[in-house]
Amino acid sequence: MSLAAAPFTSLPTPLPAPERTKTRLLELIKRHGPQTAQDLAYKLEVSVPAARRHLCDLQDGGLIESRTERPGGRGRPQHVFALTDQGEASFPKTYSGLCVDVLRHVQQLFGQGAVMQVFDARSAEIAARLQAEVPLSAPLPVRVQAFVRVLCEMGFDAVLEQDGDTWLVSKRNCPNLTVARQFQELCVSELTMYQTLLGVPMTRETRIACGQSTCLYRIGP
Known part of the structure; x- marks a missing residue:
């Protein structure tokens, strides 16, 4: 047997x-x-x-x-x-879970618009801090390259490509993914901040928070 x-x-x-x-x-x-x-x-x-x-x-x-x-x-x-x-x-943290809990309470106590106001205030503060690193007086190619360096320093693992008259920026990591999946206001506010920082139109074509592999941005006309 x-x-x-x-x-x-x-x-x-x-x-x-x-x-x-x-x-x-x-x-x-x-x-x-x-x-x-x-x-x-x-x-x-x-x-x-x-x-x-x-x-x-x-x-x-x-x-x-x-x-x-x-x-x-x-x-x-x-x-x-x-x-x-x-x-x-290097030790486990639960910052993202805490952030989601706080935002949920903000939403319940003060309404949907309050969450957007929180993200917009955060974005305005970040944009003001980064403006010296991405000066509007610099030529657009210089601004875009500086912008991608800033994104990498913030943990987004960004890469830059040129597609004709436009620039493509791919963020291959989202350090705020837990929050972004539950509050799309974060991504909306970040897009507005990026346009303010660069001083040119920008569209987002893909989002990691929606299950895609990158957040892809198109910069230019």
């Missing part, structure tokens, strides 16, 4: 030991606040030089920073390691 082979379930590949140690170091700093190399080595049960090597790697990667603090506000200054903003961002 033959026996059926048991189904094989692949297990996730474990992190290499050095990476596991770095992850544990980040978790310890996250949970307990700024720590000395000695404290971290003790908690990890590794030597201080070994802990320092991993800390240097994390510091080179921009995940932690070193600074001097007095424990409890007094005593001798200590050299400690703390998370940077990039290090904080």
Whole structure:
């Protein structure tokens, strides 16, 4: 009698030991606040030089920073390691869910138009901040290229192409996708902001929030 082979379930590949140690170091700093190399080595049960090597790697990667603090506000200054903003961002966050909840309450309390007013105020503030980087006095090709650089810095992974007399800008990532899927006002407001920033007409032909692979914008006549 033959026996059926048991189904094989692949297990996730474990992190290499050095990476596991770095992850544990980040978790310890996250949970307990700024720590000395000695404290971290003790908690990890590794030597201080070994802990320092991993800390240097994390510091080179921009995940932690070193600074001097007095424990409890007094005593001798200590050299400690703390998370940077990039290090904080490596831990799970629920900002998008919180944003959607807040906007839903704004809509319920003040009406549909209130959400649009919130997005328009945000867009006006962003446009004012970016105007120096995309000056209206510059020629259109220069403005468009600067505009795409700004989009990339904002996390949109944008690319630029020319199609005859028009420019095509493709945003291949939407860092605000959770919000954009539930509040199309965000995309409407962003389009208005882009036109204000560039000072020329612009149309949007595709949207990631609608299930397409990119947000495609056509700039020009």
